Amino acid sequence: MTLRALIFDVDGTLAETEEYHRRAFNRAFAEEGLDWYWDEALYRALLKVTGGRERILHFMAQHAPEKSAGGAEVLARHLHARKTEIYLAHMAGEGIPLRAGMAALIEEAQAHGLRLAIATTTSPANVEALMGKSLGAGWRTLFPVVMAGDMVARKKPAPDVYEAALNALDLPASACIALEDSANGTTSAKSAGLRVVAVRSPYLPEDDLSGADLVLDDSRVLDLALLEALDAACFPRINRN
Ligand code: XBP
Numbered sequence: 001m002t003l004r005a006l007i008f009d010v011d012g013t014l015a016e017t018e019e020y021h022r023r024a025f026n027r028a029f030a031e032e033g034l035d036w037y038w039d040e041a042l043y044r045a046l047l048k049v050t051g052g053r054e055r056i057l058h059f060m061a062q063h064a065p066e067k068s069a070g071g072a073e074v075l076a077r078h079l080h081a082r083k084t085e086i087y088l089a090h091m092a093g094e095g096i097p098l099r100a101g102m103a104a105l106i107e108e109a110q111a112h113g114l115r116l117a118i119a120t121t122t123s124p125a126n127v128e129a130l131m132g133k134s135l136g137a138g139w140r141t142l143f144p145v146v147m148a149g150d151m152v153a154r155k156k157p158a159p160d161v162y163e164a165a166l167n168a169l170d171l172p173a174s175a176c177i178a179l180e181d182s183a184n185g186t187t188s189a190k191s192a193g194l195r196v197v198a199v200r201s202p203y204l205p206e207d208d209l210s211g212a213d214l215v216l217d218d219s220r221v222l223d224l225a226l227l228e229a230l231d232a233a234c235f236p237r238i239n240r241n
């Protein structure tokens with residue numbers, strides 16, 4: 001089957017957002033009077049847990065068991081809501097650019113009639129802020145399918161978010177390619193039956209991307225010709241199974 005759609009991850013793939021997520025978490029902790037601080041090394045390790053609220057709960061269970069006892073979920077929700085406000089304020093101000101090559105790929109894919117979708121763990125408001133700022137208010141016309149955050153029961157590495165995107169696109173996995181940057185995201189997309197191009201993020205230099213069909217170290221190399229070549233190369237392999 002010919003390539004019909006591209007499904008994009010957001011954090012680390014469309015934009016290098018994680019450093020700003022990290023800072024927003026830390027500010028929310030400080031405002032709450034907590035002495036928690038996620039330095040870069042710790043945050044990289046914590047990225048194994050997808051979803052900001054889940055990440056806070058995981059950290060509390062490991063490093064602040066006394067807070068974990070009662071009301072952990074309420075505190076995590078409160079901190080995460082404030083973290084999202086702080087992140088959105090950054091997006092409204094300075095903003096975060098798309099990774100090099102991503103805007104061109106989106107334009108090229110659209111010009112060639114491919115459909116575009118998003119499958120991400122981050123909160124829907126964060127997606128809106130990033131895409132609206134980068135591509136303008138009409139970005140939702142470009143991306144009619146957006147699956148984000150708690151719209152699915154289980155976050156990556158579970159396949160749910162990619163399965164939901166495929167359902168909304170009404171396409172089989174064999175007609176789509178997922179673009180990812182992480183081991184969790186790659187596992188999620190592969191479990192949904194997708195081909196995966198992983199564009200390594202400098203924020204996750206050590207992530208195991210061996211499950212992907214193609215790994216790129218430089219997002220500028222990514223273009224439609226490359227994805228179409230991968231589509232042609234992968235199709236016979238997928239057909240045999
Ligand atoms: C990204 C995430 C997100 C962000 C924070 O994973 O796990 O949680 O770090 O976003 P992926 P929220 O790129 O694999 O989707 O705080 O809004 O959850």
Ligand code: MG
Pocket residue numbers: 009010011012013180181182185
């Ligand atoms: Mg990612």
